[in-house]
Amino acid sequence: MTAEMIAVGSEMLTPAKVDTNSLWLTDQLNLLGIDLVQKAVVGDDRDRLAAAIGAAVGRTPIVLITGGLGPTEDDLTREATAQALNRELVHDAETLAAIEARFARLHRKMAPNNRRQAFLVAGAVKLDNPNGTAPGQWIEVEGRIVVLLPGPPGEMKPMLLNHVLPRLRERVPRRALRTRFYRVAGMGESDVDQRIAPLYKPYANPVTTILAAAGDIQIHLRAFCETEEEAEGLVAELGAKIEAELGDRIYSTTGAPLEVAVGQMLKQRGATLAVAESCTGGLLGGRITEAPGASEWFLGGFQVYGRAMKTRLLGLDDKMVEREGVVSEAVAVAMAESARDRTGATYALSVTGEAGPESATPGIEPGTVWIGIATPERAEARLYRFPGDRARVRAFAVQSALNLLRLRI
Amino acid sequence: MTAEMIAVGSEMLTPAKVDTNSLWLTDQLNLLGIDLVQKAVVGDDRDRLAAAIGAAVGRTPIVLITGGLGPTEDDLTREATAQALNRELVHDAETLAAIEARFARLHRKMAPNNRRQAFLVAGAVKLDNPNGTAPGQWIEVEGRIVVLLPGPPGEMKPMLLNHVLPRLRERVPRRALRTRFYRVAGMGESDVDQRIAPLYKPYANPVTTILAAAGDIQIHLRAFCETEEEAEGLVAELGAKIEAELGDRIYSTTGAPLEVAVGQMLKQRGATLAVAESCTGGLLGGRITEAPGASEWFLGGFQVYGRAMKTRLLGLDDKMVEREGVVSEAVAVAMAESARDRTGATYALSVTGEAGPESATPGIEPGTVWIGIATPERAEARLYRFPGDRARVRAFAVQSALNLLRLRI
Numbered sequence A, B: 001m002t003a004e005m006i007a008v009g010s011e012m013l014t015p016a017k018v019d020t021n022s023l024w025l026t027d028q029l030n031l032l033g034i035d036l037v038q039k040a041v042v043g044d045d046r047d048r049l050a051a052a053i054g055a056a057v058g059r060t061p062i063v064l065i066t067g068g069l070g071p072t073e074d075d076l077t078r079e080a081t082a083q084a085l086n087r088e089l090v091h092d093a094e095t096l097a098a099i100e101a102r103f104a105r106l107h108r109k110m111a112p113n114n115r116r117q118a119f120l121v122a123g124a125v126k127l128d129n130p131n132g133t134a135p136g137q138w139i140e141v142e143g144r145i146v147v148l149l150p151g152p153p154g155e156m157k158p159m160l161l162n163h164v165l166p167r168l169r170e171r172v173p174r175r176a177l178r179t180r181f182y183r184v185a186g187m188g189e190s191d192v193d194q195r196i197a198p199l200y201k202p203y204a205n206p207v208t209t210i211l212a213a214a215g216d217i218q219i220h221l222r223a224f225c226e227t228e229e230e231a232e233g234l235v236a237e238l239g240a241k242i243e244a245e246l247g248d249r250i251y252s253t254t255g256a257p258l259e260v261a262v263g264q265m266l267k268q269r270g271a272t273l274a275v276a277e278s279c280t281g282g283l284l285g286g287r288i289t290e291a292p293g294a295s296e297w298f299l300g301g302f303q304v305y306g307r308a309m310k311t312r313l314l315g316l317d318d319k320m321v322e323r324e325g326v327v328s329e330a331v332a333v334a335m336a337e338s339a340r341d342r343t344g345a346t347y348a349l350s351v352t353g354e355a356g357p358e359s360a361t362p363g364i365e366p367g368t369v370w371i372g373i374a375t376p377e378r379a380e381a382r383l384y385r386f387p388g389d390r391a392r393v394r395a396f397a398v399q400s401a402l403n404l405l406r407l408r409i
Helices: A021-031 A046-059 A077-085 A093-105 A112-118 A153-171 A189-200 A228-249 A258-268 A283-288 A307-312 A318-324 A329-343 A390-408 B021-031 B046-059 B077-085 B093-105 B112-118 B153-171 B189-200 B228-249 B258-268 B283-288 B307-312 B318-324 B329-343 B390-408
Strands: A002-008 A035-042 A062-066 A089-091 A119-121 A125-127 A136-141 A144-149 A176-185 A207-213 A216-225 A250-252 A273-277 A298-304 A347-353 A368-374 A379-385 B002-008 B035-042 B062-066 B089-091 B119-121 B125-127 B136-141 B144-149 B176-185 B207-213 B216-225 B250-252 B273-277 B298-304 B347-353 B368-374 B379-385
Touching (some): A002 A021, A021 A035, A046 A062, A046 B046, A077 A119, A119 A136, A144 A153, A258 A283, A298 A329, A298 B307, A318 A329, B021 B035, B021 B153, B035 B046, B046 B062, B077 B089, B144 B153, B189 B216, B216 B228, B307 B318, B329 B347, B329 B368, B368 B390
Antiparallel strands (some): A125 A136, A136 A144, B089 B119, B176 B216, B368 B379
16 A cells, blocks of 8 residues: 655745655554655645645545645645545534634634635545644545645644544555664675665565665665564565675664664673774764763774874874874874773774865875774774765765774674 | 756655755755745656656756666666656766776776666766766756756765756846855854844845754845845845844854854964863864864864773863762863863863763753863853753754854954
8 A cells, every 4th residue: 555745835845944744654654554655845836736636646545635724825735635636615614613612712813714724625524633723634535545634743643643544544454564674884885785686676575775874774674464474574584685695794683873783792892992083083983972871882082183183192103104194004003002002992993084175195085094993902904995075985984983893893 | 937856765755764955956946046846755666756757847847856866776767757758768888987987996896787877868968976976967858957966965966066057047037146144153043033033024035044953043145136236235234134133143154164164263363273072972073174174273182981081081180070070160171171281272172061861970961061161361161051862962062162162262
């Protein structure tokens, strides 16, 4: 079963405002096994809105429309829906009485405009709105369902939970949902896809989705079946193939981000971590401390952005830095060793590189980053070349440093 | 002139992900006097996407499509556009060579899938993508314009600025636009709005927009007029009133973010900065070094997340820390003083607080943050109480630290 959503309101076509209702609504629909296949934002324009509603009803069995039920002349969802479905708008005396009573209860005078809210699309079931003036509307059209919901979340959410979901549940075949979730580090999106596409392609169910951020790939599997056992069997079957293929590239099966996964490994071992950051300027420590409770395993470190700080705060030999260059294996190794020494941590990570946009280091291309790691056994460094702008290079560096630590623990 | 946008990708039909590209794109179009009249998100479904593109091109003169240009089989924007416009896809040898060269430059092996990115809709003008593999495409269809843009913002934005806007400018009737832009720190959004609403409400032109992120408020004024003089007169008139009302809360009139504004002030004075971060774990240094060229004025600092590090790295008296508590005025002052001393910087900022979600410090509520500053004259600290979750508290702390420095310089 599939659904579409239309959010109504010109304000959501400005640079400042985004339709967030649809995220919560999507979650609620997904839990019933209903997939969202398209969503739109349409301004306060009756003909355009009617065309959008008509097109959606023509291709998708469930259409949820939010907003445009207010009292002003800009609120056109009722009119546009009636136009799209070729039905009349009918005045509902009971609704008007309820609106009047609400105003009386709040000791406010009802504006004449509010009468507009007492109109229903012919044939609609009225959905109570205890939190506002406009009722929702449930409309069935030749086996398809159109639902009009108010825009304010405080009105929309209770109406969906109390009146819309129970009605949808009766119409949607009961299906069981089971999911698997993998996070992968150290590979690009196209590499991951190339390796696992032959595995997931044969499966229409589970549905596989791949999401990518700098150096971090997420793989979602979702199986809908008649029974939970069947759904679990399917995600387990495909999941096992993906796990075998990607091996230790998978760092999380719970959805936990990399800093949390690494933190758990350190905590289990009673180990601690320190950092020494040059081109990331503190971002690695910032990312690590996104994990609540990081103080159990993260000690701290050194932001040695200026060159002199590498000597002054970490005690690196100035002549060595001069000879090897700031962006070098030797400096990355020495930074990690010194950070480990000076903090007493079990492990230390270091980052030194050229984030761009221009190279401050002759002969070093932007995107070149050395990441160092010091463990109780040894210190070493790896060279990376990251694509993209300054922000992306730095995000890749942070992710790669955490992944290097994960693989070394 | 009107435009529509279509964001492509099933991941944006999940509860977790929202299309944010469209906000920035809307802003850029509005600056040319182009109104957004509709936007949609369509999943990775070729027929559905082709139908959406066909409908949009049928009713709106400019259609921007973002995403779905990647290398995977799920990336269907090229195919769907060709289908909607009833055109062929043609292989472009030059594009393939550019993609291969990019992989060679990054010392990575090109996956065979990446060849898919070398196809253009027949008649399309290719738009260079120095930040990724997939080129954009500019397609004219009987006086209408269809533009294919990559989804990643780091690729999409430069492509729009460098290749799409210049082409659109030639086709849109010239209107004179004049803007004013203010960035404000140290006030909440509703405070700002309450103070300036009486000033901007009487003006339909310029249009005033207020945007808010943690501790950072942006005010945009935009006047569209027949002549530049008229538009300049209007924004200058309203701008002067807003400047008089907000005074030194305004830290930037150029759009420069706070770390850049602060960096310019330091550079002018030949001064330098260091940091000592506890609850922000490095985020302040990370934010500061977002400014390209920060090495001219930012030295570095100390991530003293664990309590012992405050003694070990900064030399704070352990008994004093015990007596005063980690989140205290005395500790914030001592951290700033020590960071200034140990780095030799002109100024040092320190942050110590409780970011939550739970309080690790008895008696200290999450959101409580002390920010310290050491200058050549003195050291002091200020107490803040920030609302919101861990991420928001930390973002507020970073912004407030930079603002405190700005006001003290």
